[in-house]
Amino acid sequence: MDLARVLQYLGCKPSRSEVKLIIWEVDDDLDGFVSEEEFTTMYKRCIADKTDLEPRKLFNLVQFLMYDKKYKGKVTVEETLQILFVRHGRTKLDDEIEAIFGQDEKNPDGSEKEITYSEYVEKINKRALEKQ
Numbered sequence: 001m002d003l004a005r006v007l008q009y010l011g012c013k014p015s016r017s018e019v020k021l022i023i024w025e026v027d028d029d030l031d032g033f034v035s036e037e038e039f040t041t042m043y044k045r046c047i048a049d050k051t052d053l054e055p056r057k058l059f060n061l062v063q064f065l066m067y068d069k070k071y072k073g074k075v076t077v078e079e080t081l082q083i084l085f086v087r088h089g090r091t092k093l094d095d096e097i098e099a100i101f102g103q104d105e106k107n108p109d110g111s112e113k114e115i116t117y118s119e120y121v122e123k124i125n126k127r128a129l130e131k132q
Contacts (some may be wrong), residue, residue: 012117064117
């Protein structure tokens with residue numbers, strides 16, 4: 001239920017089966033819950049995965065929530081910079097920002113561009129498909 005509530009807060013309307021699938025992808029002992037060990041294992045696997053073949057529904061959610069420091073359900077370029085820099089380094093930072101936000105980091109009126117969780121997942125999945 002916690003996972004469903006978080007997804008609802010982010011504007012998604014997950015079915016019970018969608019929530020179960022997110023859990024199932026990382027539930028190594030098949031008890032229907034994600035333990036701390038399973039969570040840590042999932043996170044480490046996804047961070048190390050260069051092929052984008054590791055199941056990453058929960059990972060994508062966690063990444064987005066890590067970016068969303070102000071708990072507003074949207075993220076900006078500024079909010080993602082620190083984590084992306086630590087994870088990818090300066091040389092790949094611009095590519096990561098463009099993959100998530102597109103070429104324009106600002107809106108036409110000069111305000112900072114924000115994306116929702118759904119937009120984030122769509123862009124991350126599209127990029128993974130293009131890599132393959």
